[in-house]
Structure formats: structure tokens, C-alpha cells
Amino acid sequence: MSLLMGIDLGTSSVKALLMDVHGKTYGIAQQHYDIDVPRKDWAEQSPERWWTATADTIRKLFAETGANPNRVTGLGLSGQMHGLVTLDAQGTPVRPAIIWSDQRSKKQVARINDMLERMNLTGETMNKASTGFALSSLLWIKENEPEHYAAIRSIVLPKDYIRYKLTGRIACEATDASSSLAFNTRGRQWLYPLIEALGIAAALFPECREPFEIAGEITADAAWETGLRTGTSVVYGGADQCMQAVGNGVVEPGRIISNIGTGGQVAAMVADPVYDPQWRMNSFCHIHPGSWAIQGSNLNSGLALKWLKDNVLQAADFNGLMEMCAQVEAGSEGVLFLPYLIGERTPHMDADARAGFLGMTLRHRTEHLVKAVLEGVVYALRDSLELMEEQGIRAGQVIASGGGAKHRLWLQCQADIFGKPVYTTKVQEEACVGAAIVAGTGVGEYRSVREGCGQVVALDERYYEPDPRNQELYDHYHGLFKQIYLRNRELFKNWTVNA
Known part of the structure; x- marks a missing residue:
């Protein structure tokens, strides 16, 4: 074969x-x-x-x-x-x-x-x-x-x-x-x-x-x-x-992808050339003429957790961090993390934005910092999801992809903060699979990219429902998350003094 x-x-x-x-x-x-x-x-x-x-x-x-x-x-x-x-x-x-x-x-x-x-x-x-x-x-x-x-x-x-x-x-x-x-x-x-x-x-x-x-x-x-x-x-x-969209089977409208890689994206395929008139999101060409992808782009997703692992905690691996914070309650007992280590795109388009932990007390420990980073990354993705809905783009399914689809904590965190069911596919390495499907289409193994996706991509039977006990709490903290940036935006512009 x-x-x-x-x-x-x-x-x-x-x-x-x-x-x-x-x-x-x-x-x-x-x-x-x-x-x-x-x-x-x-x-x-x-x-x-x-x-x-x-x-x-x-x-x-x-x-x-x-x-x-x-x-x-x-x-x-x-x-x-x-x-x-x-x-x-x-x-x-x-x-x-x-x-x-x-x-x-x-x-x-x-x-x-x-x-x-x-x-x-x-x-x-x-x-x-x-x-x-x-x-x-x-x-x-x-x-x-x-x-x-x-x-x-x-x-x-x-x-x-x-x-x-x-x-x-x-x-x-x-x-x-x-x-x-x-x-x-x-x-x-x-x-x-x-x-x-x-x-x-x-x-x-x-x-x-x-x-x-x-x-x-x-x-x-x-x-x-x-x-x-x-x-x-x-x-x-x-x-x-x-290619990740193809690897998740998103080659027609109706699904939204939440991707957590080094950066993070919330993306959907659209059949019309839609773009955000306030320029808080990006619109790019999709897989074939007559298709576009609109996405919120977050610079600091897996990058933020890697920074914490390597530069602060000097931990051995990501799984250890996940297990460390598994018992921390939703909301990290009041600790919030603004994940703007290298500025941010959606929704701020602000290269001067900066990161920080807020709300810390003597009670908080390492595991609270880890959970707060996970939550801060997903709060930023929720900003993108809300902007997409402002453009009239709604989907019945959110498909988690990238590193954010590899651990139940990431997945449940996305479901709770988004307030939507979160699904995964059975595909490993979605971008590689998408590239292979496109290759198969080009050499005639599939009659179309859609046919290739139909043969290769399937949703996992297990999915993650929002926990209603956590949603109100996360709504509150997401509101604070947004206010922290807005109230410090002018300070960030003057944060660095050039010698």
C-alpha cells in the first residue's frame, strides 16, 4: 500500500x-x-x-x-x-x-x-x-x-x-x-x-x-x-x-479549533472573505480558492508553560507540572497570570504588553503558579473566541489541538473557561497528518481534501463538558484578566527604559 x-x-x-x-x-x-x-x-x-x-x-x-x-x-x-x-x-x-x-x-x-x-x-x-x-x-x-x-x-x-x-x-x-x-x-x-x-x-x-x-x-x-x-x-x-485544520477535518464551515502550541490560535474556516474591521484578528487563505481561515492569534501559549518549566521551576517535564497542579481548584485560589511574555496579538495587537502573576498571598505555592499559567493561556484564547463570535462565526463544536489536546487538565480547563464542549480527534500530530492528506490529494490518492479527511480523521468518542460549578468562577476571573491588561496598558508602554 x-x-x-x-x-x-x-x-x-x-x-x-x-x-x-x-x-x-x-x-x-x-x-x-x-x-x-x-x-x-x-x-x-x-x-x-x-x-x-x-x-x-x-x-x-x-x-x-x-x-x-x-x-x-x-x-x-x-x-x-x-x-x-x-x-x-x-x-x-x-x-x-x-x-x-x-x-x-x-x-x-x-x-x-x-x-x-x-x-x-x-x-x-x-x-x-x-x-x-x-x-x-x-x-x-x-x-x-x-x-x-x-x-x-x-x-x-x-x-x-x-x-x-x-x-x-x-x-x-x-x-x-x-x-x-x-x-x-x-x-x-x-x-x-x-x-x-x-x-x-x-x-x-x-x-x-x-x-x-x-x-x-x-x-x-x-x-x-x-x-x-x-x-x-x-x-x-x-x-x-x-494544515492543522485539515488534520482536524476542518475543511468546511461549522467547527472551531482551539490550538495550544508554542503560540495559540482559535480558528475557523469560512466560505466568505471575512475579517475583523478593528484588526484584532487575522484572516488568511485556507486550503483552496474560495476558502479562508479567520483566527485569533495568541503569542504566549505553550511558550508560557515552557518558560515556567525551564526558567522558573527548572522542572524535568510537562507531565510532572500537570500532575503537580491536578488538585488545585479552578481559579487557582485567586492567582491570575497575564501571559504576555513577548507582547500579544489578539485582541490587543500590543508588542509592549507584559506578563505577570497577580493576586498572590502567603498561602500560594508552586502548584498554584502552574495552574494559573494554564488558566491564563486559556483566558487569552477565550478573548479570541469571543471576538470570533462577534463576527457572527459560531460553531457547535470546539476541537482542541496541539499540546492543549494532550492532557485532561488542558482540555477540561478549555471546556470550563469557554463554556462549551471540547472535542479531540483520534489523529496524532494534526499538522503532519494535514500535510500528508494534502500530499495525497496532490498525487491522486484522494479525489479531494475532503475525501482524504473522511478517510483519515475521526472525532474521539470522549469529550469534555463544561463543569457548571466552575463556569461562574471563571467568568469572574476572566473579567478581571481583561481589566488587568486594560488598566496597565499605558504603564506597559513605558516599562522598559532604553539606556
């Missing part, structure tokens, strides 16, 4: 998955890497390190499964959104990639957003710029690193670099390109009037295609490094949120 491979280039690791066309998983391999922070507010990663990790992960997957590479008929890619990879004339990275959590481009963001308004282009981008978006980062390079800018011949997003290393072809696709801010999200093409108005060369932006189209084949060099068969078809793939 044919096999499909899905690769997800995340912020903290790359994962590779092998499955058959019916969704049976043959194996999953993973390799971790770090975010480099060379200066305050910067966040970078090495594209070459991504590639080394990806090649090693594919080889490890074949070694652990014993699968024959000749059985792999298609490979799809998923990747962290927004980041900027700059390539020179030889296809070599000019500098480290500037990734989504980077905060350096605040001045460029203001300039881009002003130009969007003056040129009346916001209805085409369906977004405003944020720090960490590829266009903002590229403008920062142009204005601060002219020698690097002069060497750039192409720009791509993170997973596009991996596809280039696999196939030798430099290109982008619509879902990820729409997260760059240099894109007409309504029309699924580069927004050249904005690009040229910013004084950026239009030639830097490569060909842009659709996720399930075949991008190329595995080259001999890539086969040697990965163990894949030369000539294996590679599809363009998509942004991780799009």
Missing part, C-alpha cells in the same frame, strides 16, 4: 510522520531546536539548522519504521507562519530567519499600516501588519542591514525553505504567503502595489501556487541526505494552522 509523508516545521521542533492512505500511522520522528535571541525583542532561527534537523528526522523515521522509501508516493509540508527567510543568488540564506515571535520591527509596522490605510488596501490584505510578519521584517532589514538587503534575491517563508532543499525550486503558496502581509488575501496573489510603495523590489517575491499542487520532485542530493527516493512527488503544502 502507498504511504504518505507529512513534515511539520514548528518553532521548537520538526516532526515527520508516515501514514497509509487510510490514516494508519506507521511512525513519527522529531528533532528539537531552540529560538536564538541575540538581542532583546529579537527571535531568530537558522534555516540550515532547520534543514539538518529535517533530513535527520526523515532518516530516523525510516530507520525506526523500517518503511521502504519506494512506497512513499507523496510528501507534504506544514510550517510555522509569518517568518522571513532571505536567499541570495545561490539560494543560500543571507542571514538567520526572523521568525513570528520577533518584536524588532515596531517602527516598520506603523509605517506599513499607515500606508495600507492611505492606499485603501486593507480590504485586500484582510489584515494589518504585526511584528514578526515577513513584510515587516523585510522592511526592517532594508532600513537597518542594507548590506544584507542588497544580497537578497528571493524571500520565502520557513517551510518553503525546506521544500526548496527537497526539490531545488524556490516558491511560496497562498496560505503561508497570506500571512506575510505582502499578499492580496482576497485575490490570492502578491500585493505588488504595497510592495512597490514600500520601495521593495517586487522580484524578491517568488511564484505563488496552491497547497495541493505538485511543486517538484525529490532531487538526488535531497535523496542522499534524507533517504527518500529520488523523484518522489512533493506538494507545496501550507501554513501550520491551515
Whole structure:
């Protein structure tokens, strides 16, 4: 039977998955890497390190499964959104990639957003710029690193670099390109009037295609490094949120995804180009023309728990933290955590926002801090969920995804704070599976992405109902959570004194 491979280039690791066309998983391999922070507010990663990790992960997957590479008929890619990879004339990275959590481009963001308004282009981008978006980062390079800018011949997003290393072809696709801010999200093409108005060369932006189209084949060099068969078809793939939606079966309206990864998102697929007129949310291209995803984007989800584990508690693993706080009552006995360690997008779009614990007394212990971080992350996701409902988007099901779907505490916390039943799928590594389904569609194993999802994705029988004893309490604390930010917003702007 044919096999499909899905690769997800995340912020903290790359994962590779092998499955058959019916969704049976043959194996999953993973390799971790770090975010480099060379200066305050910067966040970078090495594209070459991504590639080394990806090649090693594919080889490890074949070694652990014993699968024959000749059985792999298609490979799809998923990747962290927004980041900027700059390539020179030889296809070599000019500098480290500037990734989504980077905060350096605040001045460029203001300039881009002003130009969007003056040129009346916001209805085409369906977004405003944020720090960490590829266009903002590229403008920062142009204005601060002219020698690097002069060497750039192409720009791509993170997973596009991996596809280039696999196939030798430099290109982008619509879902990820729409997260760059240099894109007409309504029309699924580069927004050249904005690009040229910013004084950026239009030639830097490569060909842009659709996720399930075949991008190329595995080259001999890539086969040697990965163990894949030369000539294996590679599809363009998509942004991780799009691929995760596919892996959760969300390829038509009616379901909302609550994802807790390094960042967090509440997302839904829509059949009309809907966007938030107050720019508190993002709208991007979804899996095929005529589909869009609208989402609230939270920067500090799993990242906040990892920060607590590594930098404060120096704990061995996440499961230990979960068990530590399992007996703490809802509301953490009054401790609230504002999770804005690297600023926040939805709903504040505020790179200056800061994190903190409030409400602590002598009674509180380590386990209260852990539970408060879990709850603070979900309060932030609830902000996004409420904004989505303001746009008239309601769904009968909330599907939990990512790390937030791996432990009952995360799941029950989401059900209680959202006040809605929370479901999970039987799928492991949803973004990898979504990428594999898209690959299967591109190479003809499925007649459509919907058919692929029907064969592969199923909801788990167990789901999590809101506990009515906790809902009123969480409503109260969520109200305080929102007020804490609003009452400190001006203070945050003056928090850091530059020497």
C-alpha cells in the first residue's frame, strides 16, 4: 500500500510522520531546536539548522519504521507562519530567519499600516501588519542591514525553505504567503502595489501556487541526505494552522479549533472573505480558492508553560507540572497570570504588553503558579473566541489541538473557561497528518481534501463538558484578566527604559 509523508516545521521542533492512505500511522520522528535571541525583542532561527534537523528526522523515521522509501508516493509540508527567510543568488540564506515571535520591527509596522490605510488596501490584505510578519521584517532589514538587503534575491517563508532543499525550486503558496502581509488575501496573489510603495523590489517575491499542487520532485542530493527516493512527488503544502485544520477535518464551515502550541490560535474556516474591521484578528487563505481561515492569534501559549518549566521551576517535564497542579481548584485560589511574555496579538495587537502573576498571598505555592499559567493561556484564547463570535462565526463544536489536546487538565480547563464542549480527534500530530492528506490529494490518492479527511480523521468518542460549578468562577476571573491588561496598558508602554 502507498504511504504518505507529512513534515511539520514548528518553532521548537520538526516532526515527520508516515501514514497509509487510510490514516494508519506507521511512525513519527522529531528533532528539537531552540529560538536564538541575540538581542532583546529579537527571535531568530537558522534555516540550515532547520534543514539538518529535517533530513535527520526523515532518516530516523525510516530507520525506526523500517518503511521502504519506494512506497512513499507523496510528501507534504506544514510550517510555522509569518517568518522571513532571505536567499541570495545561490539560494543560500543571507542571514538567520526572523521568525513570528520577533518584536524588532515596531517602527516598520506603523509605517506599513499607515500606508495600507492611505492606499485603501486593507480590504485586500484582510489584515494589518504585526511584528514578526515577513513584510515587516523585510522592511526592517532594508532600513537597518542594507548590506544584507542588497544580497537578497528571493524571500520565502520557513517551510518553503525546506521544500526548496527537497526539490531545488524556490516558491511560496497562498496560505503561508497570506500571512506575510505582502499578499492580496482576497485575490490570492502578491500585493505588488504595497510592495512597490514600500520601495521593495517586487522580484524578491517568488511564484505563488496552491497547497495541493505538485511543486517538484525529490532531487538526488535531497535523496542522499534524507533517504527518500529520488523523484518522489512533493506538494507545496501550507501554513501550520491551515494544515492543522485539515488534520482536524476542518475543511468546511461549522467547527472551531482551539490550538495550544508554542503560540495559540482559535480558528475557523469560512466560505466568505471575512475579517475583523478593528484588526484584532487575522484572516488568511485556507486550503483552496474560495476558502479562508479567520483566527485569533495568541503569542504566549505553550511558550508560557515552557518558560515556567525551564526558567522558573527548572522542572524535568510537562507531565510532572500537570500532575503537580491536578488538585488545585479552578481559579487557582485567586492567582491570575497575564501571559504576555513577548507582547500579544489578539485582541490587543500590543508588542509592549507584559506578563505577570497577580493576586498572590502567603498561602500560594508552586502548584498554584502552574495552574494559573494554564488558566491564563486559556483566558487569552477565550478573548479570541469571543471576538470570533462577534463576527457572527459560531460553531457547535470546539476541537482542541496541539499540546492543549494532550492532557485532561488542558482540555477540561478549555471546556470550563469557554463554556462549551471540547472535542479531540483520534489523529496524532494534526499538522503532519494535514500535510500528508494534502500530499495525497496532490498525487491522486484522494479525489479531494475532503475525501482524504473522511478517510483519515475521526472525532474521539470522549469529550469534555463544561463543569457548571466552575463556569461562574471563571467568568469572574476572566473579567478581571481583561481589566488587568486594560488598566496597565499605558504603564506597559513605558516599562522598559532604553539606556
